[in-house]
Amino acid sequence: MRILLDLARSSIEISSLDQFLDQAAVHVARAVEVHHTKIMRYRREHADLLLIAGRGWKKGVVGAATFPTDLRSPPGRAFRTAEPVILHDLGDAPDFVISPTLKEHDIVSLANVPILVDGAAWGVLEADSTSLRDFSSDTMQFMMTAATIVGSSIKHRAESSGETATIAAELARAQTRGVLLREMQHRVKNNFQLILSAISIQQRRHPIPDVARALNHVASRINAMSLAHDQLATREDSQVVDVANYLRLLCMSIQQQTDNIAIELDADDIELTIERAVSLGLIVNELIANSIKHAFDENGGRVEVKLTSGVGYGDARLIVSDNGRGIQNPRPTDSRGGGSGLKLVEALARHVGGLLDQESSSSGTATSVVFPIVG
Template structure:
């Protein structure tokens, strides 16, 4: 997962950040959630999934401590399955109570999140020994659950004075919802693999297992999409509550990006081929969605080569197309009317060339994409690198042209 640990301008409100710093702080939380969603779709290791979740949540709430705890029904307590910041011997071994008098147990049994901003003076719950040993002053606990059995609790802890806010809770709960569905997906796949091993000798049973796997895969995909929709909904709520117009716009942009990831994922898993997709069909559906969200007078012209590309390329390609077209409509035509053209066609030496063009006001004289601090421009550069290409911005006279040459991968290439 390619998430930078540096957050130069992202400062939490309780750390004294102003409006601009808080905006960067909230936007970074949403970027982390979206990128973790992409990571969760690609990984097949629950231990790695949990460890990455604790690392990213600690980054998102700017704390050095985070842990994922799994409930052990036979022992009626939790075990720390993954975490960051803890002393050796904690992760994989430490246990904590699951009764209602502990914040972890309360969050697990009731499903209600728990924020404790002053553990030294906490009267609702007892402070677990592990927190006292590490000098923890405040903690936030949320339930990890998909559509079925409750898995455990996700907890972020801080040894510094301050307070976790409702916005922090919205970030962590949306993250835990996504994590819960991803864990269910992993567990279902592991159960299917075990079932397939036991029934390999019988062709009839094997066919039944494969059919069951397909149903589960599509159902889990649906749940992942719903969890991403929850994250988008939380962003929308935060945007409506924000008083600053710039903050509202930035949160709306973040919501649109999360919704795009959900839509791209849904399209990929609705195809019969898991490892490769038809580029023209896949991008054509995405363009229809972009047209439906365009303003009156805005048109989108599309041209895509009838080739197949690997699913791992289709995801960043779809996200890149969404970012470029959305930016073109927003910035190239201040008056709101204009045409944007997008194409992915065969180029030289077996490569594909992606172009997004407009006939708007063009690039500013001092434009330098590599020095831009815009989140959108950074995402475009990152997605271009994921595709294995180097993005190029050109003046189209009139307008702007974006060009990216990359070598397509296919399903067989991916397996090798």
């Protein structure tokens, strides 16, 4: 309680947000009795979590280290689901990919709590231990309360710094378009958090491998939609997504969840409406997932994603190809052989007004979708 009071006092007395967050990391380390703590802020333009404040890290880590936001990343899961994530033993956490930063600092146990601003995740507060640690319910209550104080301070500083007035002026010029867009994004983000949180709960309740794989597949599709909404921008007559940047973030997110598989992207600059961009992202997500699941052995391989504009008269072409073993004796239930996976891709291609084509041989499989840029 005394440390929470110190933290609340710091939020009032320290004018610089950076200095306050540094002090908050120290207060949390004192209370939880660990040598390493960190505060991570979500960066929409990179779809990652940047370590912006912390204690105990080697020189150059704070301000530079980043962490994925997918569900296999401990802070990523806390951010996406807006729920605490506790790992008592990182050596026995098969559902998670542990960051090299943690390995470099010999971290073996951790606890994450989301930092919320107006109910939406702003970032993550994490406590890291170099000895096996069973974080108690009291410890987690403290961390959630500390995260609430940090979130309230972030909101208050944004309002008092004049950002609210600046935003209000922009909204007035946009004749309330910005208000509606921000409100929509905020509500959509909260909804994605609720859905991913529900999936996470079901994964814990049903640890059966087949069920876990199915839930992970659903979560990856939802994550693809969430990333698209993060990249939503407004124009005079529509809300659009920078597809090249969206696909870059999507490929990065998938890459961070795989081993021995390189995902390469070459994309022209194209803007699409949110509905069509989501469909395109889901196509890429599905095809890459199919390649990862079916195309490679333990030695891994390469998946290439290429988006080309100026094809024909106002069309674009998306190609997802791999250098795997090709489709071998496809079965009806095989997603690379005409099962539910390819049927979903076909439906999504139709949604963007595109034509789907797939070629496969012993040197790999390539799937292409040619679609109109305006639609």
